[in-house]
Amino acid sequence: MSIVALLTPFARLFLLLALGALLGRLRVITAEGSNQLSTLIINVTMPAVTLIAVARDLSPDMLRMAPWALVLIVLVGLVLWSAAMLAGRAARLQPGTRGVMALTCGCFNTASLGIPVVQTVLGPVAAVYAVMADMGINVNLFTFGVAGLANGRSGRWYRPILKALLSPMFMALFVGGAWFATGWELPGLVADALDLLAGCNAPLSMLLLGYLIYSHARTGLALTWPLLGIISTRLVVSPLLMFALTMPLPLDPLTRATVILQAGMPAAMLSPVLAKEYGSDVPLAVTAAVVTTALAMLSLPGVAWLATRGL
Template sequence: MELAWICAQQVAVLFLLIGAGALGVKMGWLKAEGRQMLSSLLVNLVVPAMIVNSYRMEFSMEILRNLLAAFGLSVLAILMGTALTLLLTARQKDSRTPIFRFACVFSNAAYMGFPLISALFGAEGLLYASAYVTVFNILLWTMGYGMVSGSNSPKAIARSLLHTPVLYAMVVGLSIYLLQIPVPSLIAQPLELLGGMNTPLSMLITGILIASGDLGSILRDKHIWKLAGVRMLLIPAVCLAAFAVLGLLRFGMSAQVVLLLECCPAAAITSVFAVQFGHDEHFAAGSVVLTTLLSILILPLCALVLTALM
Protein backbone atom coordinates (compact mmCIF):
# COMPACT_ATOMS: atom_id res chain seq x y z
CA MET A 1 0.00 0.00 0.00
CA GLU A 2 2.87 2.36 0.72
CA LEU A 3 4.07 2.36 -2.91
CA ALA A 4 0.51 3.02 -4.14
CA TRP A 5 0.07 5.89 -1.63
CA ILE A 6 3.37 7.50 -2.65
CA CYS A 7 2.39 7.05 -6.30
CA ALA A 8 -1.03 8.64 -5.72
CA GLN A 9 0.58 11.62 -3.97
CA GLN A 10 3.14 12.02 -6.73
CA VAL A 11 0.48 11.83 -9.44
CA ALA A 12 -1.44 14.55 -7.60
CA VAL A 13 1.69 16.74 -7.68
CA LEU A 14 2.15 16.01 -11.38
CA PHE A 15 -1.52 16.82 -11.98
CA LEU A 16 -1.03 20.27 -10.39
CA LEU A 17 1.98 20.87 -12.62
CA ILE A 18 -0.04 19.77 -15.64
CA GLY A 19 -2.74 22.21 -14.53
CA ALA A 20 -0.18 25.01 -14.37
CA GLY A 21 0.78 24.33 -18.00
CA ALA A 22 -2.86 24.22 -19.12
CA LEU A 23 -3.64 27.40 -17.19
CA GLY A 24 -0.67 29.12 -18.81
CA VAL A 25 -2.13 28.41 -22.25
CA LYS A 26 -5.65 29.48 -21.27
CA MET A 27 -4.35 32.73 -19.77
CA GLY A 28 -2.14 33.45 -22.79
CA TRP A 29 1.12 33.20 -20.84
CA LEU A 30 2.24 30.19 -22.86
CA LYS A 31 1.79 29.48 -26.56
CA ALA A 32 0.61 26.04 -27.69
CA GLU A 33 3.23 26.13 -30.46
CA GLY A 34 5.94 26.43 -27.82
CA ARG A 35 5.55 22.79 -26.79
CA GLN A 36 7.74 21.68 -29.71
CA MET A 37 10.65 23.83 -28.54
CA LEU A 38 10.17 22.76 -24.92
CA SER A 39 9.96 19.10 -25.98
CA SER A 40 13.20 19.45 -27.90
CA LEU A 41 14.86 20.98 -24.84
CA LEU A 42 13.58 18.15 -22.65
CA VAL A 43 14.54 15.25 -24.91
CA ASN A 44 17.87 16.61 -26.15
CA LEU A 45 19.29 18.20 -23.00
CA VAL A 46 17.34 17.65 -19.78
CA VAL A 47 16.68 13.89 -19.98
CA PRO A 48 20.27 13.06 -21.10
CA ALA A 49 21.63 15.13 -18.20
CA MET A 50 19.34 13.31 -15.78
CA ILE A 51 20.41 9.90 -17.12
CA VAL A 52 24.12 10.69 -16.82
CA ASN A 53 23.59 12.04 -13.31
CA SER A 54 21.71 8.89 -12.25
CA TYR A 55 24.83 6.78 -12.91
CA ARG A 56 26.89 8.74 -10.40
CA MET A 57 26.76 6.14 -7.64
CA GLU A 58 29.04 3.62 -5.99
CA PHE A 59 29.54 0.41 -7.98
CA SER A 60 27.60 -2.63 -6.79
CA MET A 61 27.39 -6.05 -8.42
CA GLU A 62 23.78 -6.36 -7.27
CA ILE A 63 22.83 -3.07 -8.95
CA LEU A 64 24.72 -4.12 -12.09
CA ARG A 65 22.78 -7.43 -12.18
CA ASN A 66 19.52 -5.55 -11.71
CA LEU A 67 20.51 -3.10 -14.46
CA LEU A 68 21.17 -5.96 -16.89
CA ALA A 69 17.86 -7.49 -15.84
CA ALA A 70 16.15 -4.15 -16.56
CA PHE A 71 17.52 -4.23 -20.11
CA GLY A 72 16.19 -7.73 -20.69
CA LEU A 73 12.81 -7.04 -19.07
CA SER A 74 12.46 -3.85 -21.14
CA VAL A 75 13.05 -5.70 -24.41
CA LEU A 76 10.56 -8.38 -23.41
CA ALA A 77 7.85 -5.90 -22.31
CA ILE A 78 8.04 -3.70 -25.41
CA LEU A 79 8.14 -6.66 -27.80
CA MET A 80 5.15 -8.27 -26.05
CA GLY A 81 3.25 -4.99 -26.44
CA THR A 82 4.24 -4.91 -30.12
CA ALA A 83 3.12 -8.50 -30.77
CA LEU A 84 -0.20 -7.90 -29.01
CA THR A 85 -0.84 -4.67 -30.91
CA LEU A 86 -0.03 -6.22 -34.29
CA LEU A 87 -2.30 -9.15 -33.49
CA LEU A 88 -5.21 -6.87 -32.58
CA THR A 89 -4.76 -4.70 -35.68
CA ALA A 90 -3.99 -7.47 -38.18
CA ARG A 91 -7.26 -6.82 -40.06
CA GLN A 92 -7.23 -3.05 -39.54
CA LYS A 93 -6.29 -1.35 -42.81
CA ASP A 94 -7.54 2.24 -42.42
CA SER A 95 -5.33 5.35 -42.50
CA ARG A 96 -5.19 5.57 -38.69
CA THR A 97 -3.58 2.14 -38.26
CA PRO A 98 0.12 3.27 -38.25
CA ILE A 99 -0.56 5.86 -35.53
CA PHE A 100 -2.78 3.42 -33.60
CA ARG A 101 0.01 0.84 -33.56
CA PHE A 102 2.74 3.33 -32.68
CA ALA A 103 0.76 4.92 -29.83
CA CYS A 104 -0.08 1.50 -28.36
CA VAL A 105 3.49 0.19 -28.46
CA PHE A 106 5.44 3.24 -27.29
CA SER A 107 4.68 4.80 -23.91
CA ASN A 108 5.45 8.28 -22.61
CA ALA A 109 8.21 6.90 -20.38
CA ALA A 110 10.44 9.98 -20.30
CA TYR A 111 7.68 12.53 -19.63
CA MET A 112 5.31 10.74 -17.23
CA GLY A 113 7.51 7.81 -16.23
CA PHE A 114 10.76 9.39 -15.07
CA PRO A 115 9.17 11.84 -12.58
CA LEU A 116 7.25 8.97 -10.98
CA ILE A 117 10.22 6.61 -10.90
CA SER A 118 12.37 9.33 -9.33
CA ALA A 119 9.79 9.96 -6.60
CA LEU A 120 9.11 6.28 -5.90
CA PHE A 121 12.55 4.69 -6.19
CA GLY A 122 15.15 7.48 -6.23
CA ALA A 123 18.44 7.37 -8.14
CA GLU A 124 18.60 3.57 -8.33
CA GLY A 125 15.15 3.47 -9.92
CA LEU A 126 16.24 6.06 -12.49
CA LEU A 127 19.18 3.82 -13.33
CA TYR A 128 16.81 0.99 -14.29
CA ALA A 129 14.47 3.45 -16.01
CA SER A 130 17.38 4.63 -18.17
CA ALA A 131 17.84 1.02 -19.33
CA TYR A 132 14.18 0.93 -20.37
CA VAL A 133 14.44 4.27 -22.18
CA THR A 134 17.57 3.13 -24.03
CA VAL A 135 15.80 0.00 -25.32
CA PHE A 136 12.72 2.14 -25.98
CA ASN A 137 14.67 4.63 -28.12
CA ILE A 138 16.46 1.94 -30.12
CA LEU A 139 13.14 0.25 -30.93
CA LEU A 140 11.35 3.58 -31.47
CA TRP A 141 13.87 4.78 -34.07
CA THR A 142 13.98 1.42 -35.86
CA MET A 143 10.70 -0.49 -35.59
CA GLY A 144 8.57 2.53 -34.56
CA TYR A 145 10.05 4.79 -37.23
CA GLY A 146 9.26 2.15 -39.84
CA MET A 147 5.65 1.89 -38.58
CA VAL A 148 4.83 5.55 -39.14
CA SER A 149 7.13 6.43 -42.03
CA GLY A 150 6.60 3.30 -44.10
CA SER A 151 10.36 3.28 -44.66
CA ASN A 152 12.71 0.46 -43.69
CA SER A 153 15.82 2.17 -45.05
CA PRO A 154 18.79 1.18 -42.84
CA LYS A 155 20.47 4.49 -43.70
CA ALA A 156 17.50 6.57 -42.50
CA ILE A 157 17.17 4.49 -39.33
CA ALA A 158 20.90 4.71 -38.57
CA ARG A 159 20.78 8.48 -39.05
CA SER A 160 17.86 8.73 -36.62
CA LEU A 161 19.68 6.66 -33.98
CA LEU A 162 22.84 8.72 -34.31
CA HIS A 163 20.81 11.85 -33.57
CA THR A 164 19.38 10.45 -30.31
CA PRO A 165 21.15 12.13 -27.34
CA VAL A 166 19.69 9.64 -24.83
CA LEU A 167 21.80 6.83 -26.31
CA TYR A 168 24.99 8.87 -25.92
CA ALA A 169 23.96 9.74 -22.37
CA MET A 170 23.56 6.04 -21.62
CA VAL A 171 27.07 5.28 -22.93
CA VAL A 172 28.59 8.12 -20.90
CA GLY A 173 26.62 7.13 -17.79
CA LEU A 174 27.58 3.46 -18.04
CA SER A 175 31.25 4.43 -18.46
CA ILE A 176 31.06 6.61 -15.34
CA TYR A 177 29.39 3.82 -13.36
CA LEU A 178 31.42 0.80 -14.51
CA LEU A 179 34.80 2.58 -14.41
CA GLN A 180 33.87 4.64 -11.34
CA ILE A 181 35.05 7.83 -13.04
CA PRO A 182 34.92 10.76 -10.61
CA VAL A 183 32.80 13.66 -11.90
CA PRO A 184 34.08 17.10 -10.80
CA SER A 185 31.56 19.25 -8.95
CA LEU A 186 31.85 21.85 -11.71
CA ILE A 187 30.23 19.33 -14.06
CA ALA A 188 28.12 17.42 -11.51
CA GLN A 189 26.21 20.49 -10.34
CA PRO A 190 24.97 21.55 -13.81
CA LEU A 191 23.98 17.91 -14.46
CA GLU A 192 21.92 17.88 -11.26
CA LEU A 193 20.31 21.23 -12.03
CA LEU A 194 19.43 20.24 -15.60
CA GLY A 195 18.16 16.83 -14.50
CA GLY A 196 15.99 18.51 -11.88
CA MET A 197 14.13 20.32 -14.66
CA ASN A 198 12.70 17.06 -15.99
CA THR A 199 9.59 16.82 -13.83
CA PRO A 200 8.28 20.41 -14.04
CA LEU A 201 9.20 20.80 -17.71
CA SER A 202 7.64 17.51 -18.82
CA MET A 203 4.43 18.21 -16.92
CA LEU A 204 4.16 21.76 -18.28
CA ILE A 205 4.47 20.33 -21.81
CA THR A 206 1.73 17.82 -21.01
CA GLY A 207 -0.50 20.63 -19.71
CA ILE A 208 0.08 22.67 -22.85
CA LEU A 209 -0.82 19.62 -24.96
CA ILE A 210 -4.06 19.01 -23.04
CA ALA A 211 -5.08 22.68 -23.16
CA SER A 212 -4.55 22.84 -26.91
CA GLY A 213 -6.67 19.73 -27.61
CA ASP A 214 -10.40 19.55 -28.24
CA LEU A 215 -11.50 17.40 -25.30
CA GLY A 216 -15.09 17.16 -26.55
CA SER A 217 -14.21 15.54 -29.86
CA ILE A 218 -11.56 13.39 -28.18
CA LEU A 219 -14.03 11.95 -25.67
CA ARG A 220 -16.52 11.17 -28.46
CA ASP A 221 -14.01 9.27 -30.62
CA LYS A 222 -14.44 5.53 -30.01
CA HIS A 223 -11.19 4.72 -31.83
CA ILE A 224 -9.23 6.83 -29.34
CA TRP A 225 -10.94 5.01 -26.46
CA LYS A 226 -10.03 1.67 -28.05
CA LEU A 227 -6.42 2.78 -28.35
CA ALA A 228 -6.45 3.96 -24.72
CA GLY A 229 -7.80 0.59 -23.59
CA VAL A 230 -4.99 -1.26 -25.34
CA ARG A 231 -2.24 1.16 -24.27
CA MET A 232 -3.30 1.75 -20.66
CA LEU A 233 -4.95 -1.53 -19.63
CA LEU A 234 -4.40 -4.49 -21.95
CA ILE A 235 -0.65 -4.21 -22.59
CA PRO A 236 0.30 -3.55 -18.92
CA ALA A 237 -1.98 -6.41 -17.79
CA VAL A 238 -0.46 -8.86 -20.29
CA CYS A 239 3.08 -7.79 -19.34
CA LEU A 240 2.33 -8.17 -15.63
CA ALA A 241 0.76 -11.61 -16.16
CA ALA A 242 3.72 -12.74 -18.30
CA PHE A 243 6.25 -11.49 -15.73
CA ALA A 244 4.35 -13.34 -12.97
CA VAL A 245 4.05 -16.61 -14.91
CA LEU A 246 7.72 -16.51 -15.97
CA GLY A 247 8.88 -15.73 -12.43
CA LEU A 248 10.38 -12.38 -13.47
CA LEU A 249 8.88 -10.48 -10.54
CA ARG A 250 11.78 -11.83 -8.50
CA PHE A 251 13.89 -9.04 -9.97
CA GLY A 252 12.12 -6.66 -7.59
CA MET A 253 12.71 -2.98 -8.33
CA SER A 254 13.85 -3.64 -11.92
CA ALA A 255 10.57 -5.41 -12.70
CA GLN A 256 8.51 -2.74 -10.91
CA VAL A 257 10.19 0.07 -12.84
CA VAL A 258 9.67 -1.63 -16.23
CA LEU A 259 6.03 -2.46 -15.48
CA LEU A 260 5.25 1.08 -14.28
CA LEU A 261 6.83 2.54 -17.41
CA GLU A 262 4.65 0.20 -19.48
CA CYS A 263 1.60 1.71 -17.72
CA CYS A 264 2.45 5.20 -18.98
CA PRO A 265 0.34 7.00 -21.61
CA ALA A 266 1.04 7.12 -25.34
CA ALA A 267 4.35 8.72 -26.31
CA ALA A 268 4.18 12.46 -26.93
CA ILE A 269 6.25 12.03 -30.08
CA THR A 270 3.20 10.30 -31.62
CA SER A 271 1.82 13.74 -32.52
CA VAL A 272 5.15 14.85 -33.97
CA PHE A 273 5.38 11.79 -36.22
CA ALA A 274 1.76 12.24 -37.32
CA VAL A 275 2.53 15.75 -38.55
CA GLN A 276 5.87 14.75 -40.05
CA PHE A 277 4.53 11.82 -42.08
CA GLY A 278 1.08 13.14 -42.99
CA HIS A 279 -1.06 11.00 -40.69
CA ASP A 280 -4.21 12.08 -38.81
CA GLU A 281 -2.66 14.55 -36.37
CA HIS A 282 -5.94 15.13 -34.49
CA PHE A 283 -6.24 11.40 -33.81
CA ALA A 284 -2.60 11.30 -32.68
CA ALA A 285 -2.94 14.32 -30.38
CA GLY A 286 -6.24 13.02 -29.01
CA SER A 287 -4.64 9.68 -28.20
CA VAL A 288 -1.84 11.36 -26.27
CA VAL A 289 -4.26 13.67 -24.41
CA LEU A 290 -6.77 10.96 -23.41
CA THR A 291 -4.17 8.42 -22.29
CA THR A 292 -2.39 11.15 -20.30
CA LEU A 293 -5.61 12.06 -18.51
CA LEU A 294 -6.37 8.39 -17.79
CA SER A 295 -2.86 7.84 -16.43
CA ILE A 296 -3.69 10.11 -13.49
CA LEU A 297 -5.97 7.31 -12.23
CA ILE A 298 -4.33 4.24 -13.75
CA LEU A 299 -0.73 4.75 -12.61
CA PRO A 300 -1.60 4.67 -8.86
CA LEU A 301 -3.77 1.58 -9.49
CA CYS A 302 -0.83 -0.11 -11.24
CA ALA A 303 1.38 0.73 -8.26
CA LEU A 304 -1.26 -0.77 -5.93
CA VAL A 305 -1.34 -4.03 -7.92
CA LEU A 306 2.46 -4.23 -7.96
CA THR A 307 2.57 -3.65 -4.21
CA ALA A 308 0.09 -6.48 -3.62
CA LEU A 309 2.04 -8.89 -5.84
CA MET A 310 5.53 -7.96 -4.63
Protein backbone atom coordinates (compact mmCIF):
# COMPACT_ATOMS: atom_id res chain seq x y z
CA MET A 1 0.00 0.00 0.00
CA SER A 2 1.45 3.39 -1.03
CA ILE A 3 1.99 6.24 1.43
CA VAL A 4 -0.70 8.33 -0.27
CA ALA A 5 -3.23 5.49 -0.17
CA LEU A 6 -2.38 4.88 3.49
CA LEU A 7 -2.63 8.51 4.62
CA THR A 8 -5.74 9.49 2.65
CA PRO A 9 -8.24 7.71 4.96
CA PHE A 10 -6.58 9.24 8.01
CA ALA A 11 -6.71 12.69 6.43
CA ARG A 12 -10.46 12.29 6.05
CA LEU A 13 -10.85 11.11 9.64
CA PHE A 14 -8.66 13.94 10.93
CA LEU A 15 -10.77 16.52 9.06
CA LEU A 16 -13.91 15.11 10.66
CA LEU A 17 -12.19 15.16 14.05
CA ALA A 18 -11.20 18.80 13.53
CA LEU A 19 -14.74 19.61 12.44
CA GLY A 20 -16.08 18.06 15.65
CA ALA A 21 -13.73 20.27 17.69
CA LEU A 22 -14.80 23.35 15.68
CA LEU A 23 -18.48 22.52 16.18
CA GLY A 24 -17.78 22.30 19.90
CA ARG A 25 -16.03 25.66 19.82
CA LEU A 26 -19.02 27.19 18.01
CA ARG A 27 -21.41 25.45 20.43
CA VAL A 28 -23.16 23.65 17.60
CA ILE A 29 -22.35 20.49 19.57
CA THR A 30 -22.97 21.00 23.29
CA ALA A 31 -22.54 18.72 26.29
CA GLU A 32 -26.17 17.64 26.04
CA GLY A 33 -25.87 17.19 22.28
CA SER A 34 -22.74 15.07 22.68
CA ASN A 35 -24.59 12.78 25.08
CA GLN A 36 -27.37 12.35 22.53
CA LEU A 37 -24.83 11.76 19.76
CA SER A 38 -23.07 9.14 21.88
CA THR A 39 -26.40 7.40 22.54
CA LEU A 40 -27.18 7.40 18.81
CA ILE A 41 -23.81 5.88 17.93
CA ILE A 42 -23.90 3.20 20.63
CA ASN A 43 -27.53 2.21 20.10
CA VAL A 44 -28.00 2.66 16.34
CA THR A 45 -25.02 3.09 14.01
CA MET A 46 -22.55 0.71 15.70
CA PRO A 47 -25.14 -2.08 16.00
CA ALA A 48 -25.93 -1.52 12.31
CA VAL A 49 -22.24 -2.06 11.47
CA THR A 50 -22.24 -5.24 13.56
CA LEU A 51 -25.47 -6.61 12.13
CA ILE A 52 -24.60 -6.05 8.47
CA ALA A 53 -21.07 -7.37 8.98
CA VAL A 54 -22.21 -10.62 10.59
CA ALA A 55 -25.51 -11.27 8.78
CA ARG A 56 -24.35 -10.39 5.25
CA ASP A 57 -20.56 -10.08 4.98
CA LEU A 58 -19.50 -13.06 7.10
CA SER A 59 -18.31 -16.11 5.18
CA PRO A 60 -17.28 -19.62 6.34
CA ASP A 61 -13.61 -18.75 5.79
CA MET A 62 -13.99 -15.54 7.80
CA LEU A 63 -15.85 -17.43 10.51
CA ARG A 64 -12.79 -19.62 11.02
CA MET A 65 -10.58 -16.55 11.44
CA ALA A 66 -12.93 -14.29 13.44
CA PRO A 67 -12.43 -15.99 16.85
CA TRP A 68 -8.71 -15.26 16.53
CA ALA A 69 -9.49 -11.54 16.65
CA LEU A 70 -11.35 -11.90 19.94
CA VAL A 71 -8.78 -14.20 21.56
CA LEU A 72 -5.77 -12.09 20.54
CA ILE A 73 -7.33 -8.86 21.81
CA VAL A 74 -8.15 -10.50 25.16
CA LEU A 75 -4.65 -11.97 25.43
CA VAL A 76 -2.78 -8.75 24.62
CA GLY A 77 -5.12 -6.77 26.88
CA LEU A 78 -4.52 -9.17 29.77
CA VAL A 79 -0.73 -9.00 29.35
CA LEU A 80 -0.74 -5.19 29.30
CA TRP A 81 -3.20 -4.96 32.21
CA SER A 82 -1.06 -7.32 34.30
CA ALA A 83 2.13 -5.40 33.51
CA ALA A 84 0.46 -2.11 34.46
CA MET A 85 -0.84 -3.55 37.74
CA LEU A 86 2.65 -4.80 38.63
CA ALA A 87 4.21 -1.44 37.71
CA GLY A 88 1.59 0.38 39.78
CA ARG A 89 2.26 -1.82 42.79
CA ALA A 90 6.02 -1.33 42.42
CA ALA A 91 5.51 2.44 42.30
CA ARG A 92 3.14 2.28 45.30
CA LEU A 93 0.33 4.03 43.48
CA GLN A 94 -3.02 4.37 45.20
CA PRO A 95 -5.38 1.47 44.36
CA GLY A 96 -7.73 3.75 42.42
CA THR A 97 -4.91 5.17 40.30
CA ARG A 98 -3.32 1.77 39.80
CA GLY A 99 -6.62 0.26 38.69
CA VAL A 100 -7.29 3.04 36.19
CA MET A 101 -3.76 2.80 34.79
CA ALA A 102 -4.21 -0.94 34.25
CA LEU A 103 -7.71 -0.48 32.81
CA THR A 104 -6.59 2.10 30.24
CA CYS A 105 -3.52 0.07 29.27
CA GLY A 106 -5.43 -3.18 28.75
CA CYS A 107 -8.72 -1.86 27.33
CA PHE A 108 -8.74 0.20 24.16
CA ASN A 109 -11.20 2.06 21.95
CA THR A 110 -11.96 -0.69 19.46
CA ALA A 111 -15.54 0.52 19.02
CA SER A 112 -16.14 4.23 18.38
CA LEU A 113 -12.65 4.73 16.88
CA GLY A 114 -11.40 1.23 16.05
CA ILE A 115 -14.32 0.06 13.92
CA PRO A 116 -14.46 3.26 11.80
CA VAL A 117 -10.68 3.22 11.27
CA VAL A 118 -10.72 -0.45 10.24
CA GLN A 119 -13.66 0.22 7.90
CA THR A 120 -11.85 3.17 6.35
CA VAL A 121 -8.38 1.65 6.00
CA LEU A 122 -9.16 -2.02 5.30
CA GLY A 123 -12.66 -1.84 3.82
CA PRO A 124 -16.14 -2.83 5.07
CA VAL A 125 -15.45 -6.58 4.91
CA ALA A 126 -12.88 -6.21 7.71
CA ALA A 127 -15.66 -4.94 9.99
CA VAL A 128 -16.41 -8.57 10.93
CA TYR A 129 -12.97 -8.90 12.51
CA ALA A 130 -13.19 -5.41 14.00
CA VAL A 131 -16.48 -6.31 15.70
CA MET A 132 -14.99 -9.52 17.12
CA ALA A 133 -12.03 -7.54 18.44
CA ASP A 134 -14.47 -5.16 20.11
CA MET A 135 -16.22 -8.13 21.72
CA GLY A 136 -12.81 -9.04 23.15
CA ILE A 137 -12.46 -5.57 24.66
CA ASN A 138 -15.87 -5.96 26.30
CA VAL A 139 -14.54 -9.16 27.88
CA ASN A 140 -11.49 -7.23 29.11
CA LEU A 141 -13.49 -4.28 30.44
CA PHE A 142 -15.99 -6.28 32.44
CA THR A 143 -13.70 -8.99 33.83
CA PHE A 144 -10.15 -8.12 34.89
CA GLY A 145 -10.59 -4.45 33.91
CA VAL A 146 -13.35 -3.88 36.44
CA ALA A 147 -11.71 -6.17 39.00
CA GLY A 148 -8.65 -3.92 39.10
CA LEU A 149 -10.56 -0.80 40.07
CA ALA A 150 -10.53 0.31 43.70
CA ASN A 151 -14.06 -0.75 44.55
CA GLY A 152 -14.37 -3.44 41.90
CA ARG A 153 -15.47 -6.04 44.44
CA SER A 154 -18.48 -4.12 45.68
CA GLY A 155 -21.91 -5.75 45.56
CA ARG A 156 -22.61 -4.16 42.17
CA TRP A 157 -19.78 -5.83 40.26
CA TYR A 158 -22.17 -7.82 38.05
CA ARG A 159 -24.24 -4.89 36.77
CA PRO A 160 -21.85 -3.70 34.03
CA ILE A 161 -21.54 -7.29 32.78
CA LEU A 162 -25.32 -7.71 32.51
CA LYS A 163 -25.63 -4.29 30.90
CA ALA A 164 -23.00 -5.20 28.30
CA LEU A 165 -24.66 -8.52 27.48
CA LEU A 166 -28.00 -6.75 26.96
CA SER A 167 -26.52 -3.89 24.93
CA PRO A 168 -27.58 -3.26 21.30
CA MET A 169 -24.06 -4.23 20.14
CA PHE A 170 -24.36 -7.72 21.65
CA MET A 171 -27.96 -8.03 20.51
CA ALA A 172 -26.89 -7.14 16.95
CA LEU A 173 -24.14 -9.77 17.16
CA PHE A 174 -26.60 -12.44 18.32
CA VAL A 175 -29.25 -11.53 15.73
CA GLY A 176 -26.66 -11.33 12.95
CA GLY A 177 -25.20 -14.68 13.93
CA ALA A 178 -28.63 -16.29 14.00
CA TRP A 179 -29.45 -14.88 10.55
CA PHE A 180 -26.09 -16.05 9.17
CA ALA A 181 -26.81 -19.55 10.50
CA THR A 182 -30.03 -19.74 8.46
CA GLY A 183 -28.11 -19.23 5.20
CA TRP A 184 -30.68 -16.70 3.98
CA GLU A 185 -29.75 -13.43 2.32
CA LEU A 186 -30.86 -10.21 3.96
CA PRO A 187 -33.81 -8.60 2.16
CA GLY A 188 -32.55 -5.89 -0.16
CA LEU A 189 -34.49 -3.10 1.55
CA VAL A 190 -33.19 -4.10 4.99
CA ALA A 191 -29.61 -4.43 3.75
CA ASP A 192 -29.78 -1.00 2.08
CA ALA A 193 -31.12 0.63 5.25
CA LEU A 194 -28.41 -1.02 7.37
CA ASP A 195 -25.75 0.09 4.89
CA LEU A 196 -26.94 3.69 5.19
CA LEU A 197 -26.86 3.54 8.99
CA ALA A 198 -23.46 1.80 9.04
CA GLY A 199 -22.10 4.48 6.71
CA CYS A 200 -22.98 7.11 9.32
CA ASN A 201 -20.91 5.41 12.03
CA ALA A 202 -17.45 6.70 11.09
CA PRO A 203 -18.36 10.38 10.52
CA LEU A 204 -20.57 10.61 13.61
CA SER A 205 -17.92 8.91 15.76
CA MET A 206 -15.21 11.29 14.56
CA LEU A 207 -17.38 14.35 15.17
CA LEU A 208 -18.09 13.14 18.71
CA LEU A 209 -14.43 12.36 19.45
CA GLY A 210 -13.40 15.77 18.08
CA TYR A 211 -15.86 17.46 20.42
CA LEU A 212 -14.68 15.39 23.41
CA ILE A 213 -11.04 16.27 22.75
CA TYR A 214 -11.91 19.97 22.52
CA SER A 215 -14.17 20.03 25.58
CA HIS A 216 -11.64 18.33 27.85
CA ALA A 217 -8.48 19.95 26.46
CA ARG A 218 -9.74 23.47 27.16
CA THR A 219 -10.02 22.71 30.90
CA GLY A 220 -6.34 21.75 31.12
CA LEU A 221 -4.74 18.31 31.31
CA ALA A 222 -2.30 17.17 34.01
CA LEU A 223 0.75 15.30 32.66
CA THR A 224 1.85 12.62 35.15
CA TRP A 225 4.08 9.58 34.87
CA PRO A 226 1.14 7.14 34.99
CA LEU A 227 -0.31 9.05 32.02
CA LEU A 228 3.01 8.81 30.15
CA GLY A 229 3.02 5.08 30.81
CA ILE A 230 -0.52 4.75 29.47
CA ILE A 231 0.34 6.75 26.32
CA SER A 232 3.44 4.70 25.51
CA THR A 233 1.68 1.40 26.25
CA ARG A 234 -1.43 2.14 24.22
CA LEU A 235 0.13 3.76 21.17
CA VAL A 236 3.52 2.03 20.89
CA VAL A 237 3.90 -1.12 23.00
CA SER A 238 0.45 -2.58 22.28
CA PRO A 239 0.58 -2.61 18.44
CA LEU A 240 4.19 -3.82 18.45
CA LEU A 241 3.28 -6.64 20.84
CA MET A 242 0.33 -7.63 18.64
CA PHE A 243 2.53 -7.51 15.53
CA ALA A 244 5.11 -9.82 17.14
CA LEU A 245 2.42 -12.15 18.47
CA THR A 246 0.63 -12.56 15.13
CA MET A 247 3.67 -13.14 12.94
CA PRO A 248 3.99 -16.92 13.61
CA LEU A 249 0.23 -17.55 13.73
CA PRO A 250 -1.78 -19.02 10.80
CA LEU A 251 -3.83 -15.86 10.21
CA ASP A 252 -4.99 -14.45 6.90
CA PRO A 253 -3.59 -10.96 6.11
CA LEU A 254 -6.90 -9.19 6.76
CA THR A 255 -7.31 -10.68 10.24
CA ARG A 256 -3.70 -9.84 11.12
CA ALA A 257 -4.05 -6.28 9.85
CA THR A 258 -7.29 -5.76 11.78
CA VAL A 259 -6.00 -6.91 15.17
CA ILE A 260 -2.78 -4.90 14.80
CA LEU A 261 -4.78 -1.78 13.95
CA GLN A 262 -7.16 -2.39 16.84
CA ALA A 263 -4.24 -2.93 19.22
CA GLY A 264 -2.98 0.56 18.33
CA MET A 265 -6.18 2.29 19.41
CA PRO A 266 -6.27 4.77 22.32
CA ALA A 267 -7.69 4.09 25.77
CA ALA A 268 -11.33 3.01 25.89
CA MET A 269 -13.77 5.92 26.11
CA LEU A 270 -15.73 3.85 28.64
CA SER A 271 -12.82 4.08 31.11
CA PRO A 272 -13.99 7.33 32.79
CA VAL A 273 -17.51 5.91 33.17
CA LEU A 274 -16.23 2.76 34.89
CA ALA A 275 -13.75 4.74 37.01
CA LYS A 276 -16.62 6.89 38.28
CA GLU A 277 -18.83 3.84 38.85
CA TYR A 278 -16.19 2.15 41.03
CA GLY A 279 -14.85 5.21 42.85
CA SER A 280 -11.41 5.22 41.21
CA ASP A 281 -9.16 7.94 39.74
CA VAL A 282 -11.63 9.65 37.39
CA PRO A 283 -9.32 12.56 36.37
CA LEU A 284 -6.65 10.12 35.21
CA ALA A 285 -9.23 8.07 33.30
CA VAL A 286 -10.60 11.16 31.52
CA THR A 287 -7.15 12.53 30.72
CA ALA A 288 -5.91 9.16 29.45
CA ALA A 289 -8.91 8.74 27.14
CA VAL A 290 -8.63 12.27 25.72
CA VAL A 291 -4.84 12.50 25.35
CA THR A 292 -4.37 9.04 23.83
CA THR A 293 -7.24 9.72 21.40
CA ALA A 294 -5.65 12.99 20.26
CA LEU A 295 -2.17 11.47 19.92
CA ALA A 296 -3.55 8.40 18.14
CA MET A 297 -4.22 10.61 15.12
CA LEU A 298 -0.43 10.89 14.81
CA SER A 299 0.49 7.29 15.65
CA LEU A 300 -2.21 5.38 13.76
CA PRO A 301 -0.81 6.00 10.25
CA GLY A 302 2.39 4.27 11.39
CA VAL A 303 0.39 1.43 12.94
CA ALA A 304 -1.61 1.13 9.71
CA TRP A 305 1.62 0.88 7.71
CA LEU A 306 2.80 -1.91 10.04
CA ALA A 307 -0.58 -3.65 9.84
CA THR A 308 -0.92 -3.54 6.05
CA ARG A 309 2.49 -4.98 5.22
CA GLY A 310 1.73 -7.93 2.97
CA LEU A 311 -1.76 -6.79 1.97
